[in-house]
Amino acid sequence: MNGFLGTYSVNMDEKGRLNVPSKFKAILEKSYDSNLVVAVMDNFLIAFPQKEWQINEEKLSSLSGLEREDRQKMREFYSRASECELKSGKILVPQFQREIAGLNKEVVLVGMSKSFEIWAGDRWNKL
Amino acid sequence: MNGFLGTYSVNMDEKGRLNVPSKFKAILEKSYDSNLVVAVMDNFLIAFPQKEWQINEEKLSSLSGLEREDRQKMREFYSRASECELKSGKILVPQFQREIAGLNKEVVLVGMSKSFEIWAGDRWNKL
DNA sequence: AGCATAGTGTCTTAATGTGTCATAAAGTGT
DNA sequence: ACACTTTATGACACATTAAGACACTATGCT
Numbered sequence: 001m002n003g004f005l006g007t008y009s010v011n012m013d014e015k016g017r018l019n020v021p022s023k024f025k026a027i028l029e030k031s032y033d034s035n036l037v038v039a040v041m042d043n044f045l046i047a048f049p050q051k052e053w054q055i056n057e058e059k060l061s062s063l064s065g066l067e068r069e070d071r072q073k074m075r076e077f078y079s080r081a082s083e084c085e086l087k088s089g090k091i092l093v094p095q096f097q098r099e100i101a102g103l104n105k106e107v108v109l110v111g112m113s114k115s116f117e118i119w120a121g122d123r124w125n126k127l
Numbered sequence: 128m129n130g131f132l133g134t135y136s137v138n139m140d141e142k143g144r145l146n147v148p149s150k151f152k153a154i155l156e157k158s159y160d161s162n163l164v165v166a167v168m169d170n171f172l173i174a175f176p177q178k179e180w181q182i183n184e185e186k187l188s189s190l191s192g193l194e195r196e197d198r199q200k201m202r203e204f205y206s207r208a209s210e211c212e213l214k215s216g217k218i219l220v221p222q223f224q225r226e227i228a229g230l231n232k233e234v235v236l237v238g239m240s241k242s243f244e245i246w247a248g249d250r251w252n253k254l
Numbered sequence: 255a256g257c258a259t260a261g262t263g264t265c266t267t268a269a270t271g272t273g274t275c276a277t278a279a280a281g282t283g284t
Numbered sequence: 285a286c287a288c289t290t291t292a293t294g295a296c297a298c299a300t301t302a303a304g305a306c307a308c309t310a311t312g313c314t
């Protein structure tokens with residue numbers, strides 16, 4: 001089976017939840033589980049299935065924990081990540097990440113094979 | 128057996144589904160399965176059998192999901208693709224791809240050996 | 255404890271996607 | 285040219301999905 005593909009426009013509710021498109025849900029159910037990790041990248045978010053996140057984590061662990069720049073990189077990555085379980089078909093994006101990514105109502109989900117990105121509608125349209 | 132050959136004119140229904148010509152269906156049944164991936168190329172679409180798509184995907188797999196430029200490349204590729212299963216002899220082309228390719232009722236399918244192209248009738252006729 | 259805020263489950267409606275069938279059109283063999 | 289077979293079209297009914305509303309729960313704070 002393929003990974004996450006395509007671009008979906010969804011609406012976030014007032015509490016910051018967004019409906020995961022059924023195609024993405026099917027992939028999660030089939031190849032993964034309901035645990036996602038959402039990380040910040042520049043001005044958008046990346047949602048990793050738990051399993052894929054772990055692969056990244058291993059890549060990062062090759063960096064030394066004793067070098068200043070490495071620690072800096074790791075800090076950026078870990079400090080702004082969060083665990084987001086898929087519940088009732090939706091995920092709740094935490095407040096602080098919504099702010100960083102500038103998420104309002106209109107949100108765009110972009111398939112990236114092993115992960116998918118979460119963009120504010122206006123930022124995506126300006127690309 | 129040969130790959131996809133020839134040019135077929137078909138009508139899309141109001142929901143965005145189009146009938147795959149029986150010659151193409153026969154090839155899918157024989158050499159592939161019902162899973163297709165449709166990608167955007169400029170102002171038309173390309174439909175790959177799953178197996179052929181994977182060859183493309185493998186070329187990208189060396190890219191890191193954590194580097195900005197790599198993500199950029201991946202995004203172009205994945206964000207505009209979609210999985211389109213052949214169901215009841217038809218495929219449903221998602222809204223966003225229909226818009227990009229300017230598909231209305233009259234659609235032209237063009238065999239390209241290992242894949243086939245999907246054109247809006249008017250764009251095809253202007254070539 | 256009581257309040258405010260953030261998070262969660264459930265339901266309704268509207269929109270989108272899917273399966274099936276009848277008819278029309280095209281293609282095939284004699 | 286004819287009857288027969290296969291394929292495409294369009295219509296319709298049905299199923300699924302997304303959006304939003306709302307009520308309930310959990311959490312943290314004073």
